Amino acid sequence: MTAARRILLVDDAEIEFLTLGRMLRRIPGPDRSLDWVASYGEASAAIAADAHDFYFVDIRLGPESGLDLIRVARAHGILKPMIVLTGFGSDAVDRAATAAGANEYLVKGEFDHVLLERTMRYAERNAQALAELDRRLIETEATARQLKHETERRAIAETELSEVLRRVVNDQEAERRRIARELHDSLGQSLTLLQLGLDAVTRAAAAGGDIAGDVASMKGLTVRISEELHRLAWEIRPTVLDDLGLQEAIRQIPAEWQPRSGLHFDLHLALERRLPAAIESALYRVLQEAITNIVRHAAARRIGIILEEDHDGARLIVEDDGRGMVIDEAPPAGSPSRHLGLLGMRERLSLVGGTLEIESMLDRGTTLFARVPL
Numbered sequence: 001m002t003a004a005r006r007i008l009l010v011d012d013a014e015i016e017f018l019t020l021g022r023m024l025r026r027i028p029g030p031d032r033s034l035d036w037v038a039s040y041g042e043a044s045a046a047i048a049a050d051a052h053d054f055y056f057v058d059i060r061l062g063p064e065s066g067l068d069l070i071r072v073a074r075a076h077g078i079l080k081p082m083i084v085l086t087g088f089g090s091d092a093v094d095r096a097a098t099a100a101g102a103n104e105y106l107v108k109g110e111f112d113h114v115l116l117e118r119t120m121r122y123a124e125r126n127a128q129a130l131a132e133l134d135r136r137l138i139e140t141e142a143t144a145r146q147l148k149h150e151t152e153r154r155a156i157a158e159t160e161l162s163e164v165l166r167r168v169v170n171d172q173e174a175e176r177r178r179i180a181r182e183l184h185d186s187l188g189q190s191l192t193l194l195q196l197g198l199d200a201v202t203r204a205a206a207a208g209g210d211i212a213g214d215v216a217s218m219k220g221l222t223v224r225i226s227e228e229l230h231r232l233a234w235e236i237r238p239t240v241l242d243d244l245g246l247q248e249a250i251r252q253i254p255a256e257w258q259p260r261s262g263l264h265f266d267l268h269l270a271l272e273r274r275l276p277a278a279i280e281s282a283l284y285r286v287l288q289e290a291i292t293n294i295v296r297h298a299a300a301r302r303i304g305i306i307l308e309e310d311h312d313g314a315r316l317i318v319e320d321d322g323r324g325m326v327i328d329e330a331p332p333a334g335s336p337s338r339h340l341g342l343l344g345m346r347e348r349l350s351l352v353g354g355t356l357e358i359e360s361m362l363d364r365g366t367t368l369f370a371r372v373p374l
């Protein structure tokens, strides 16, 4: 049984209104109301108001076309069932009506209330199916858009990742060059002096002279060489990180950084055990980059470092009282960021299953939360 309750007839002849009304009353089922408009203009307004759940549209509306009316309604997203009424039926009328978006057509004078009911039911089913198709199409389009967005996001992430890797390799090269230069400049020089000293001592000893002064100065040289070696080794990788762990390595950081940066360090180190080596390394590198960023960008006076462990895992918090920053999570499409420090931190942490969160307020400082599950 047709579900239509509020029905609108668009027809320029009142007799059609009376006929259709009579037939509808003969169809059993719920109460139905039939409204009637006679002109194209009134019909457009009534359809736009979308107050009816079923439409009959005469194919000819004076000088205007009922099919145009339907076309416009469909273009505006009105998906309600619409039946075209025509003076005579033909294949051509059928095709034209379907093309305009009508769901069925009826030939005036050639239907009774039984055919009317059945045609209305078919039109309703047809309209529902089309509306469902429409809905799925919109969904599919949305999914396609989302996929496209996701693909673009991934492409950017991949570009950034390869940029980070490239940078890591470059950094390693630069680091090797620096170490080679330092070895050459400082240790090389000291060792040459040592050699000259040894030659002199050999000569003096052969001549039976006094060598005590030379030996003492050479001893001074070896002390310097040993200090140099120690400093270089610390910079390359603090052995304390391997020997005594992350917590001890962090404890030594203020002594390294304070004189160079003037920053005041507050440490709160509460680990009660060593962490797996990969996690200690990752957190240490994150901390190094965080401190470098604070020195370079924050104009801070104090820096707080918290290292602790709870049931969720280990947590490293680095906070400064500097100028803060604007956090934009996603770089604009197509433009991988040129700043790789924060990305590198995230990358290192994700390799050990960890995450990085940043909180920052302009002129109130920045806090980094690095978390790693254990």
Ligand SMILES: Nc1ncnc2c1ncn2[C@@H]1O[C@H](COP(=O)(O)OP(=O)(O)OP(=O)(O)O)[C@@H](O)[C@H]1O
Residues within 6 Å of the ligand: 293, 294, 296, 297, 298, 320, 322, 323, 324, 325, 338, 339, 340, 341, 342, 343, 366
């Ligand atoms: N502690 C901080 N306080 C204020 N601004 C910061 C802080 N840390 C980072 N920033 C801002 O975030 C930006 C991104 O930092 P990131 O470490 O990713 O890149 P970078 O330091 O500029 O360059 P690099 O790739 O050499 O590390 C910085 O340019 C800076 O503007």
Ligand SMILES: [Mg+2]
Residues within 6 Å of the ligand: 289, 292, 293, 340, 341, 342
């Ligand atoms: Mg940086």
